Amino acid sequence: MNYWLIKSEPTAFSIEQLAKEKNQTTCWDGVRNYQARNFLRDDMKRGDLAFFYHSNCSPPGIVGIVEVVREGYPDDTAFDKASDHYDPRSSKENPQWYMVDVRLKETFPRMVTLEELKSIPSLNTMKILQRGNRLSVTPVTPSEWKEVLKQLG
DNA sequence: GCCAACGTTGGC
C-alpha cells in the first residue's frame, strides 16, 4: 500500500464538494503533467490512501484523506472539445492522460496548514515542501504520513 | 496582484 498527496484548488474542486458527490467518490481528472500522469497511470493502486491538499488558497494545507477506489484509466475529458482539459493529442485509441477514482475517507477536524508542515523538521523531506514543487500528485512516505496525522492529536 | 520556479514548445 502506498501513500500520496493530491492537490486541488478549492475554487475548482474542494473536499466539501467531494463530500457531496455520489458515494463521496470522484474521478481525479484534468492532470496534464507527465510525471503526475505516470503516478496516476502506473503507481496508484486500489486501497492506496492520499492526503487531499487545498492549494492556491489562504491558508493552503491538508484537509483530509481519500482512498483510491479505481486504478488508472484514460481521462476522457481530454477527448472532449468542450472541456477545459481538452487535448487533441490524446485519443481513445492512444490516450495520453489518465485518471483514478478516489473516495472520501476522512475530512480532518481541522486543516493541517502548509505553515505547520513547514515547521516540523521531520517533514522537510515532503515533496510538497520542496522549493518550487508544482507536481499535483506526489508520493508520501509512511513516516511522513504518520507524522502529519500526529498533528491532529 | 506579484513573481519565482518550473514544464513545454518550437526555431534553429
Add this chain to the structure above:
DNA sequence: GCCAACGTTGGC
C-alpha cells in the same frame, strides 16, 4: 539537442 520564449502553478 540546445535554449529562449512562453504559459502555468501556487505561495505570499
